[in-house]
Amino acid sequence: MVDSPRNRIGPPVPSAAGSVHAVAPDVAVTFLRQTMPFKDLADDQLYDLARHCRIDFFPKGTRLFTFNESEVTHLYLIQRGGVRAFITDEKGQTVLKDYRGVGANVGALGIIRGTKANLNIETVEDTFCYLIPREVFLDLVQNNSVVAHYFLKSFSDNIVATAYSELRKNKLARRSADDLYLFNATAGDMTKPLFSVSASASIREAAAIMSRQAIGSLLVYADEDPGAMIGIITDTDLRSKVIAEGRDTREAVTAIMSSPLKTVGSQTLCFDVLLKMMTTGIHHLGVERGSRVIGVITSHDIMVQQGNSPYYLFKEIGGQKDFQGLYTLAEKVSGIVRNIINEGAKAGNISRMIGLINEKMLSRILDLLHQEMGPAPLRYCWLLLGSEGRREQTFKTDQDNALVYEDPKDDSQRLLAESYFNAFARQATKHLLHCGYPACEDETMASNPKWCQPLTAWKEKFSYWINGAGQEEQLKAAIFFDFRHGYGTEQLAVDLRDFIIKQCRFNDQIARNFGRDCINRKVPLSFFKNVIIEQNGEHHERLDIKNRGLKPFVDFARALSLKHGIRKTDTLRRMKRLLVKKVVAKELYESMVDAFELQMQLRVIHQLSQIEDGIPPDDFIYPEELTDLEKRMLKDAFSVIEKMQDVLKKQFPVV
């Protein structure tokens, strides 16, 4: 074979008709442009990438990779057809891991980690792939933040932030971009004035300038050209490279500077500046206008611009003198959700914030009620159950609450308490209803006398659930185990929790039941051609994100918390305790947190956009509504459920 070096045809002949082009065909570029994450590359980058691609064909049933054997020399981008990913477990059973179709890729993880294939990959249809050589791909990952974000993303990575911002951009930004500083203000707007020092200055001289000007960073310019910034020193450098190392402050400042200076253009949106900071981990960036550095921007500068409207609402609720005023304020809550999503809050922050506002609302309602009805005859505690108990409420969902009061000393006190608290709870739930918290269908509310009881009666109920109830009954009682104090005497809730922990220590039957229930749940696996595929191959047109996506996380955390005597009720805090108690490993913990928050986020945004379209919010997400990135993130989230099930299997072995 003759040796044919690339591009031997040479540069294009300059002519009107473009007579020669030794470049990849336009159709190749078109394909890449349609494919995540390459669609964001500039045209010349796309042409360059296309030139390095090869196209291969794999008939149906071809094995592309073998787990732990195949060296990954190329990234495979699927142009036509599809593949399935699977592993073979120790028993020789094939475990399906994924289906990937047009536009998806194979091999990225192996290349980035420099490992062999982490899955078996086989074509399920006649499949054409673009092959991007390993080096070319790595080069892209290293030099292009969008590509890097997409591929470097593991759930413990900053990329999740990008994903969240994508969610915001796609679903919500249209209407609200005007009041969003992240998308409006540019780096130039936030730039701090420039202070710089010569490269030949000593560390002490530099520190003196920083101290005199009260600045946290200082640019260093080249002696021969005061306009050329060659590096930067920050407070951190002074601390870690000078003081901690006992360095002589007469040394040149260049010894401790970070060089070269990383910069952004002055027209860069603050949003993109933040992204750059997150991906590089560098929090001081030079701001360039033309080729001149005009100042510095820090992550702190951007962060301090956050709005404070939830706080304002919070204070207003506390000041209301009548119920009507509270009803009006309650309508503002979903607006708050939108605002804080736009400001970049994660679902976890949102629900904590909403939880605070709801509690404030509740306490104001009960305060006003006491003004009407007089003080309670006994100490009591208003309990929040279910998602409110777990602080996972976003939009107003059904009321799940209960009331526990001190044990009456005698019959007359008992009667008095019964009549007072029943009336009190009925009034309270009515006002909550007017504030937009709908009544619970099966009346799991304090207004139901069954759930408005003295402490001893509650202990009996829990004792029954823990020790006497059948499986079905136990599962139905799950939301009670997520109770927390909402208003009143917290000690009552603490006593009840102590009691439950003690009971469960002697009998872990209910924890086991919750755990086994979670293990037996079917897990969504992947998206393929706009359907959701489950492990057993079943297909669904839509995803029930509450029951299929989030519930396993909630159940997992509840089951193990009961087993390990954890008092917390928030799923995220329960997970944290499980980490501290070494029930789950750090890696799993981090991916659980991210997977859970991500799905919460997706759900919040889904519901918020429904509310804004005048549709009652639900939990059904259709794959065609999702972007490639969202699908990919969800898929990752699903894969975490499997790992959690493995933990549960070890914690609750079949006896």
Next chain:
Amino acid sequence: MIRLLRKIGWIKQPHDVISRNRAFFKNFDKSRPLADYSFVVFDTELTGLKSKKDEIIAIGGVRIRNLQIDLGDTFHCYVRPGKLDHTKATLVHKITPEQLKMVPPLEEVLPRFLSFVGTDLLVGHFIGLDMGFVNSATRKLYNGTLANSCLDTLRMAQIYKRVILGRYHENSTSAKDSYNLQSLSIEFNLPFFDAHDALEDALQTAYLFLFLAKKMQKYGVVSLSDLFSAGRGINWATL
């Protein structure tokens, strides 16, 4: 007549390019697996179908190595025809005569194309037509024709469908249309695009070639000679 031409050709020594090409292919080893060979899949745009009267106005080619299309190793050139009065060309190929005037003539493009091809095997859809035009050009310019082994994806598709899939009943006249590049691409579910120049046509053909070569591998067509003999039942009239 043919003998006479040959004689003249023998008297006029063929150009070095042709002699070297012929020497290379004289004892060409066809027994190796297909993946061992390099192929150039090419397509020409013509002013018409008559090799005596009509001319090449564009050549596009992509290289296949290790049975993979190399998008970084492509060829695409427009050619200034000798006669510029082919008004048809402006309609068919969306190239104006004005634009064609700016591009190099075949005498300049052909050497470049031949050096791109080198000793790779040539692949085309209904390749006989394209080779006819290319060889008439090499005859003029180099006093001889190319000896590169040629593969016709149309023939391969016929073999695949009739011999391998067992669809003997489809005779070539009634199913004639179903053998054009577009219909085959759709039938085999290949990545399909509206090719708008010779390069993209060549790429479309390359997809077809890859598909057929790898599909036929599964049925025991492994080496180059397997591929040639697989077509023996059908009349291989490539050149």
